Amino acid sequence: xxxxxxxxxxxxxxxxxxxxxxxxxxxxxxxxxxxxxxxxxxxxxxxxxxxxxxxxxxxxxxxxxxxxxxxxxxxxxxxxxxxxxxxxxxxxxxxxxxxxxxxxxxxxxxxxxxxxxxxxxxxxxxxxxxxxxxxxxxxxxxxx
Amino acid sequence: xxxxxxxxxxxxxxxxxxxxxxxxxxxxxxxxxxxxxxxxxxxxxxxxxxxxxxxxxxxxxxxxxxxxxxxxxxxxxxxxxxxxxxxxxxxxxxxxxxxxxxxxxxxxxxxxxxxxxxxxxxxxxxxxxxxxxxxxxxxxxxxxxxxxxxxxxxxxxxxxxxxxxxxxxxxxxxxxxxxxxxxxxxxxxxxxxxxxxxxxxxxxxxxxxxxxxxxxxxxxxxxxxxxxxxxxxxxxxxxxxxxxxxxxxxxxxxxxxxxxxxxxxxxxxxxxxxxxxxxxxxxxxxxxxxxxxxxxxxxxxxxxxxxxxxxxxxxxxxxxxxxxxxxxxxxxxxxxxxxxxxxxxxxxxxxxxxxxxxxxxxxxxxxxxxxxxxxxxxxxxxxxxxxxxxxxxxxxxxxxxxxxxxxxxxxxxxxxxxx
Numbered sequence: 095x096x097x098x099x100x101x102x103x104x105x106x107x108x109x110x111x112x113x114x115x116x117x118x119x120x121x122x123x124x125x126x127x128x129x130x131x132x133x134x135x136x137x138x139x140x141x142x143x144x145x146x147x148x149x150x151x152x153x154x155x156x157x158x159x160x161x162x163x164x165x166x167x168x169x170x171x172x173x174x175x176x177x178x179x180x181x182x183x184x185x186x187x188x189x190x191x192x193x194x195x196x197x198x199x200x201x202x203x204x205x206x207x208x209x210x211x212x213x214x215x216x217x218x219x220x221x222x223x224x225x226x227x228x229x230x231x232x233x234x235x236x237x238x
Numbered sequence: 239x240x241x242x243x244x245x246x247x248x249x250x251x252x253x254x255x256x257x258x259x260x261x262x263x264x265x266x267x268x269x270x271x272x273x274x275x276x277x278x279x280x281x282x283x284x285x286x287x288x289x290x291x292x293x294x295x296x297x298x299x300x301x302x303x304x305x306x307x308x309x310x311x312x313x314x315x316x317x318x319x320x321x322x323x324x325x326x327x328x329x330x331x332x333x334x335x336x337x338x339x340x341x342x343x344x345x346x347x348x349x350x351x352x353x354x355x356x357x358x359x360x361x362x363x364x365x366x367x368x369x370x371x372x373x374x375x376x377x378x379x380x381x382x383x384x385x386x387x388x389x390x391x392x393x394x395x396x397x398x399x400x401x402x403x404x405x406x407x408x409x410x411x412x413x414x415x416x417x418x419x420x421x422x423x424x425x426x427x428x429x430x431x432x433x434x435x436x437x438x439x440x441x442x443x444x445x446x447x448x449x450x451x452x453x454x455x456x457x458x459x460x461x462x463x464x465x466x467x468x469x470x471x472x473x474x475x476x477x478x479x480x481x482x483x484x485x486x487x488x489x490x491x492x493x494x495x496x497x498x499x500x501x502x503x504x505x506x507x508x509x510x511x512x513x514x515x516x517x518x519x520x521x522x523x524x525x526x527x528x529x530x531x532x533x534x535x536x537x538x539x540x541x542x543x544x545x546x547x548x549x550x551x552x553x554x555x556x557x558x559x560x561x562x563x564x565x566x567x568x569x570x571x572x573x574x575x576x577x578x579x580x581x582x583x584x585x586x587x588x589x590x591x592x593x594x595x596x597x598x599x600x601x602x603x604x605x606x607x608x609x610x611x612x613x614x615x616x617x618x619x620x621x622x623x624x625x626x627x628x629x630x631x632x633x634x635x636x637x638x639x640x641x642x643x644x645x646x647x648x649x650x651x652x653x654x655x656x657x
Contacts, residue, residue, distance in 0.1 A: 115568075
C-alpha cells in the first residue's frame with residue numbers, strides 16, 4: 095500500500111516538475127521581454143550619402159544631388175527609386191544597398207553594364223567617396 | 239537575465255532522478271547499478287552544462303540551452319521507460335552532442351567562414367546525399383543509412399545543415415537579383431529563369447533523391463526548408479505560390495507512381511479499414527493519445543510499448559499517454575520557446591547571412607517537429623522523421639546539437655559586437 099502511494103506521489107511529482115520548468119522559463123522570458131520593452135532606446139542618426147549627377151541625357155538633371163540612406167534602385171522601369179528614361183539603361187539596372195557602414199553597388203546583369211571609375215562592374219563593389227558611376231549616358235559621383 | 243534563478247535549472251535535472259527513484263520503488267530488484275550511475279551522471283551534466291556555458295561564454299542565450307536540456311531529460315526518462323537497453327546509448331549520444339556543440343561554438347569563426355563559399359556547401363550536400371544512393375543500406379523501410387564500422391549514420395541529418403548554409407549564403411548574395419522583378423506572368427513577379435535555376439535544382443534534387451530512398455519525411459522537410467528560406471530572404475510571395483504548385487504536381491505524380499505513397503495516404507484517410515494490419519501503428523498511437531487524457535496515465539502506468547517504433551518516431555504518443563495533455567503541451571511549448579528565442583537572435587543580427595542561417599536553423603527544428611507531430615496525431619499522412627532532441631538516434635541528436643551550437647555561436651558573436 096505504501097509503495098502504491100509512493101509511486102503515485104512520484105508520478106505527480108514528475109508531472110509537476112515538467113510543468114514548473116516550462117512555467118518558470120516562460121515567466122523568465124516574459125520578464126526579460128518586459129525589461130527590454132521599457133529600456134530607453136538609443137537614437138541612431140542615419141548619415142546620408144549622396145549621388146551627384148555630373149552628366150545626363152537631360153540638361154535639367156545636371157548638378158542635382160540625390161540624398162539617400164536606404165536601398166536605392168536605378169533603372170528604366172517605373173518602380174525604381176531613380177528612373178532614368180534612357181534607351182541604354184535596363185529596366186532594373188543597378189542597386190546601391192547599405193552594408194554596415196558602407197554602401198555596395200550591384201549591377202543587376204544589365205545589358206549595357208555599369209561602369210565604376212571607367213571600369214566595367216562585374217557583380218558587386220563597395221563604393222568609396224568620389225567614385226564615378228556611369229549608367230547609360232548618365233554619370234554620377236558618389237559622395238559621403 | 240536575473241529572473242532566471244539557478245534553482246530552475248535543478249527542475250530539469252530532477253526529472254531523470256525522479257524517474258529512476260520511481261523505477262526503484264516500483265521494482266527495485268531489476269535496477270542495475272549501471273543505470274543508477276548513468277542517471278546520476280545525467281543529472282550532473284544537465285545542471286552543469288547550462289551553468290558553465292553561462293560562466294564561460296558571455297552573452298550566451300541561456301534559455302535555449304536549458305530548454306534543450308529539458309528536452310534531453312524527457313528523452314532520457316522515456317528511454318528508461320520504453321527501452322532500457324537504449325538508455326545507455328542515448329545518454330552517450332547526448333554527451334557526444336553536447337561536446338560537439340561546445341566545439342562548434344569554440345570554432346565558430348572558422349565554420350561560419352564557409353558561408354562565403356555557398357557552392358562548396360551546395361556541392362558537398364549533394365555529394366553526401368549522392369553517397370547514400372551508392373552506399374546506402376535499408377533499415378526499417380528507409381534506404382538512407384550508411385554503415386561505417388560500428389556506427390550507423392543517417393547522412394541526411396547532416397546534409398540538412400549544409401543545405402541550410404548553402405541556402406542562407408546563396409540567397410543573401412543574390413537577394414537583390416531575385417527580388418527585383420523583370421518578368422510579369424499574370425500575377426507572378428519573377429526574375430529571369432537563369433537566376434532561379436540553382437534554387438529549382440536544389441528543390442528537385444532533394445525531392446528526387448528522397449523519393450527514390452522512400453524517405454518522405456526528409457523530402458518534405460527539405461522542401462519546406464527551401465521554401466521557408468526563400469520567402470524569408472526575398473519576401474516575394476510568387477516563390478511560395480510556385481513552390482505550392484510544384485509540390486502539388488510532384489505529390490500527385492508520386493501518388494500515382496509509388497505504391498508506398500498510396501499506402502500512406504490510404505492509412506491517413508481511413509486507418510480503421512485495416513486496424514490490425516497496415517495501420518496498426520497509427521491506430522495504436524491514437525489509442526495511446528486518447529487513453530492519456532488530461533493528466534496522463536502516470537509514468538510507467540500506460541502501455542505505449544505496443545506501438546511499433548515507439549522509441550523513435552512515435553515517442554510523442556508515449557509522452558501523450560504517460561504525461562497526458564500537460565506533458566504534450568509542455569513539450570510543444572518548449573519547441574515554440576526555442577523557436578521564439580532563435581527568431582529573436584535572428585532579428586538582432588546585423589550580418590544578413592547569419593540572420594538567414596539562424597532563422598533557418600530554428601525554422602527547420604520547428605518544421606521537423608511539426609511534421610512528425612502531425613504524422614503521429616494523423617493530421618497529415620505519416621512520414622517517418624525524428625523528433626529533435628527526444629527521439630532515439632545518434633545522427634539526429636548530434637546534428638540537432640550542432641545546429642543549436644551554431645545558433646548560440648551566432649548569438650554570442652552578435653551581442654559581443656553590440657556592446
